[in-house]
Amino acid sequence: MKVALASDHGGVNIRKEIAKLLDELKIEYVDFGCDCETSVDYPDYALPVAEKVANGEFDRAILICGTGIGMSIAANKVKGVRCALVHDTFSAKATRAHNDTNILAMGERVIGPGLAREIAQVWLTGEFEGGRHANRVNKITEYENKHL
Secondary structure (H helix, E strand, O other): OEEEEEEOHHHHHHHHHHHHHHHHOOOEEEEOOOOOOOOOOOHHHHHHHHHHHHOOOOOEEEEEEOOOHHHHHHHOOOOOOOEEEOOOHHHHHHHHHHHOOOEEEEEOOOOOHHHHHHHHHHHHHOOOOOOHHHHHHHHHHHHHHHHO
């Protein structure tokens, strides 16, 4: 698995924690930043990373901003992306199993680094169940193919 990792200024600390987790899990990743405390625009990080996932350059991505909301909205504008904003481990497991999400968004101002690591690990190790869930995901893909 190859993972893209990015944050805006509001998610730098948790992004660094997730990078440590990826190292510990021996998961290949590229960190796309940002490494600043001054305000930057989350679409400048979310959109290029989402495009890299959509075109197959990366299998999955993790995006972090202050709340995770902006990153998830931006990423979900890219055809082929299924980004979930997650702040608990149950949702992290469910979104992989039921929605086959390929991008995880989290908010540094909402959760702490310990919980962020737990969520990321559950999401990274989770598998898509397929079955009835595949039918639902396929309906989303069909819609995208017709309308986007």
